[in-house]
Amino acid sequence: MMPNTYAKRETFRKVFKRMSNEFRLIGAKGSFPTCDICNNANDFLRTLTYKDQSHREIILKFKRLHLMQQMKERQHMEMNRLTSRLLSKCEPVQFFCLFDAMTCSRGDVPLTGAKHRQSKGGVTDTIENRVIGMLYTVCTCAHIIVLYYSYFLIQLAKSSVVISMKPFFTTPTIL
Amino acid sequence: MSSGANLMCQVILSFIEDLKKRLQERGQKLPRKGIFQFDNSGENKNKEVNALMSTLIELVFFDEIHCNFLVVGHTHCSVDQYFGVCTKVIQRKHWIGSPMSFQSLLKIAHNDPKRRPTVNRQIVVIFDFRNYFAPIINKIGWCQVPHCFKFTKYLGKAIMQYKMFSPNQFWLPEAPDIFVRTADDLMNHSILNINLNKFCTIGQESELHQDLNIHNRFMSESVSDVKLRNTIASFSNIRPFLEVMEQTALIQHMHR
Numbered sequence A: 001m002m003p004n005t006y007a008k009r010e011t012f013r014k015v016f017k018r019m020s021n022e023f024r025l026i027g028a029k030g031s032f033p034t035c036d037i038c039n040n041a042n043d044f045l046r047t048l049t050y051k052d053q054s055h056r057e058i059i060l061k062f063k064r065l066h067l068m069q070q071m072k073e074r075q076h077m078e079m080n081r082l083t084s085r086l087l088s089k090c091e092p093v094q095f096f097c098l099f100d101a102m103t104c105s106r107g108d109v110p111l112t113g114a115k116h117r118q119s120k121g122g123v124t125d126t127i128e129n130r131v132i133g134m135l136y137t138v139c140t141c142a143h144i145i146v147l148y149y150s151y152f153l154i155q156l157a158k159s160s161v162v163i164s165m166k167p168f169f170t171t172p173t174i175l
Numbered sequence B: 001m002s003s004g005a006n007l008m009c010q011v012i013l014s015f016i017e018d019l020k021k022r023l024q025e026r027g028q029k030l031p032r033k034g035i036f037q038f039d040n041s042g043e044n045k046n047k048e049v050n051a052l053m054s055t056l057i058e059l060v061f062f063d064e065i066h067c068n069f070l071v072v073g074h075t076h077c078s079v080d081q082y083f084g085v086c087t088k089v090i091q092r093k094h095w096i097g098s099p100m101s102f103q104s105l106l107k108i109a110h111n112d113p114k115r116r117p118t119v120n121r122q123i124v125v126i127f128d129f130r131n132y133f134a135p136i137i138n139k140i141g142w143c144q145v146p147h148c149f150k151f152t153k154y155l156g157k158a159i160m161q162y163k164m165f166s167p168n169q170f171w172l173p174e175a176p177d178i179f180v181r182t183a184d185d186l187m188n189h190s191i192l193n194i195n196l197n198k199f200c201t202i203g204q205e206s207e208l209h210q211d212l213n214i215h216n217r218f219m220s221e222s223v224s225d226v227k228l229r230n231t232i233a234s235f236s237n238i239r240p241f242l243e244v245m246e247q248t249a250l251i252q253h254m255h256r
Helices: A009-018 A036-046 A053-083 A166-170 B005-025 B047-058 B078-092 B099-107 B129-136 B183-188 B205-212 B226-254
Strands: A094-101 A105-108 A126-138 A141-154 B033-038 B064-069 B119-122 B148-154 B157-163
Touching (some): A036 A053, A036 B226, A053 B033, A053 B205, A126 B078, A141 B005, A141 B099, B005 B047, B005 B119, B047 B129, B047 B148, B047 B157, B157 B183
Parallel strands (some): A141 B119
16 A cells, blocks of 8 residues: 555646646657657647647548558568468579668777776777678578678778679679 | 668678578579568668669579568567567676677577577678769669669669559559660669659558548538538648648658
């Protein structure tokens, strides 16, 4: 049982309502931003100018139709994934590949030499990793996860090596 | 140089290489059609990736390539679930000493061996695709907005067509079957801007009309039903604001 000295939920609701013009929701799920149409429609619904219920209904229907489009996109994606499992004369017809990247992580580069001791603010060179995962489907190989990752030295761009691309396509040994 | 479009192009090529090897082990060939599904971010949806796809088509590695993009903020899938597992494992560790230990950590992140990645490869060299493709890239306005792209070959040249959403019936711009006879003529049919209709984010305006049960928004006086007449009037009032809202969202999407 909560002590009587604690504010009830209603108190918070009232304060939240009173301050509703002073804050804006970021419109994100964790670190993932939500889509601009949904964000703008939500902002539009929050504005005081359009308190008319019929207007609100139209905006909600607009948003709902937009969400329906997303659902159709997902269905299309699943259909592609299923079609990729088909075979024609024992050979795969198509492949499906879904790419996604993981949030980058950064760490310090070990320092050497006389200036190896640096303050936290003084650290200029960091190492960043980038993990890209993918899920592919082709013939009977369904939902296979593949990971690629690479490391970059941040703020050391001058030392990176530029490789000419020209010979690449003339020797397509990989394919 | 080593991130963004260059990394993505390199990963696509590495993936094709790995897939080819895997299929070869099973005595199969790489299929002639590929479907790539990406997140709707600038790293994936850019001129360089499009140019790479066109190159793969022109060099006859594939007959048809589709690039589909899910809507921003609604792209979570089973790979994200695997990343969640990886993140938890990384958070649990106090210290990861080297890239090699990080690699092995990712390899064994999942408890279930069947769900572990089949390929776990470090990309050591990243080619400079951006500079390589720079002289041959066509600049197309509003290219970041559509969600489906198709690359095929036409008169020996790779052509790119788009659809706003996958349920749309036609690929745009329509293939010029009648007028074009040579590859040089084909270049005259290339577009500079992607044509965006009003209410393209929901398909078509008629879908919203249908949802609101409006057949003609200009005929409000002839409607006998008072409720419907009010709906038409409300829609006429709010329509310009919806247009502005959509336009703002598209511009925000372009600058992402």
